[in-house]
Amino acid sequence: xxxxxxxxxxxSIVDKDIDAFEPQIEEANYNYEAALAKTQSxxxxxxxxxxxxxxxxxxxxxxxxxxxxxxxxxxxxSKKSGDVKTEREMKSLQLEEExxxxxxxxxxxxxxxxxxxxxxxxxxxxxxxxxxxELKASLETVKADVDAKLETINKDRQEVFVKKEKLxxxxxxxxxxxxxxxxxxxxxxxxxxxxxxACMGCHMIIGDKVYADVIKAEEITTCPHCGRILYMKxxxx
Numbered sequence: 001x002x003x004x005x006x007x008x009x010x011x012s013i014v015d016k017d018i019d020a021f022e023p024q025i026e027e028a029n030y031n032y033e034a035a036l037a038k039t040q041s042x043x044x045x046x047x048x049x050x051x052x053x054x055x056x057x058x059x060x061x062x063x064x065x066x067x068x069x070x071x072x073x074x075x076x077x078s079k080k081s082g083d084v085k086t087e088r089e090m091k092s093l094q095l096e097e098e099x100x101x102x103x104x105x106x107x108x109x110x111x112x113x114x115x116x117x118x119x120x121x122x123x124x125x126x127x128x129x130x131x132x133x134e135l136k137a138s139l140e141t142v143k144a145d146v147d148a149k150l151e152t153i154n155k156d157r158q159e160v161f162v163k164k165e166k167l168x169x170x171x172x173x174x175x176x177x178x179x180x181x182x183x184x185x186x187x188x189x190x191x192x193x194x195x196x197x198a199c200m201g202c203h204m205i206i207g208d209k210v211y212a213d214v215i216k217a218e219e220i221t222t223c224p225h226c227g228r229i230l231y232m233k234x235x236x237x
Contacts (some may be wrong), residue, residue, distance in 0.1 A: 001217040001231075008220065009231055012191035014164045019188055020156045028149040032142050038186045039139060042132045049121050049128070056121070059112040067107040070100050084165050175220060182227060191229045202226035 192201040
């Protein structure tokens with residue numbers, strides 16, 4: 001096989017190995033990022049619940065203030081009843097009292113409803129805080145595991161980078177420039193095998209002459225359809 005072709009084949013294998021580290025890094029980071037996102041989501045829920053409780057407590061305070069005003073009004077009406085002189089004044093006073101009593105009933109019901117909502121939200125915060133403590137504890141363990149995996153991955157990746165540097169120091173520069181030009185769009189299918197007289201990059205059948213050139217491997221041969229660099233596996237040559 002042509003020496004320069006063999007160099008490009010070796011280089012393509014190393015590039016594939018380097019690119020294979022990316023999904024490994026993403027996978028290693030995924031568990032930590034997922035746990036972190038869940039932690040942040042719960043913290044956000046607690047913050048929202050706390051804000052909602054403040055809003056409900058404000059509504060409750062307004063109703064309690066209104067209830068105090070109504071109680072005072074009823075007390076004043078009770079005092080006025082002794083000074084009523086006409087039936088018309090009596091009816092007017094009774095009407096005011098009925099309206100005030102209805103408003104008192106409504107205010108009490110509203111306060112009771114708001115208290116239940118506040119209590120429920122406080123319970124939700126307690127549950128969320130318990131979950132948050134557990135998550136933060138496990139987050140440290142997950143982070144330690146991820147760091148250990150990344151350290152191993154980076155060590156292996158560094159070894160492959162060293163291997164690539166060695167290859168680059170020996171590879172023909174003209175062939176390297178040609179390889180890099182194709183790799184910009186073909187990525188890890190820059191150099192592909194030929195099987196059953198078909199390019200395994202575009203899966204198109206190549207002509208007999210090109211196929212013969214690939215088998216001879218005396219020069220770097222490219223696919224006439226897609227432009228990828230072609231080669232035959234040793235056992236098929």
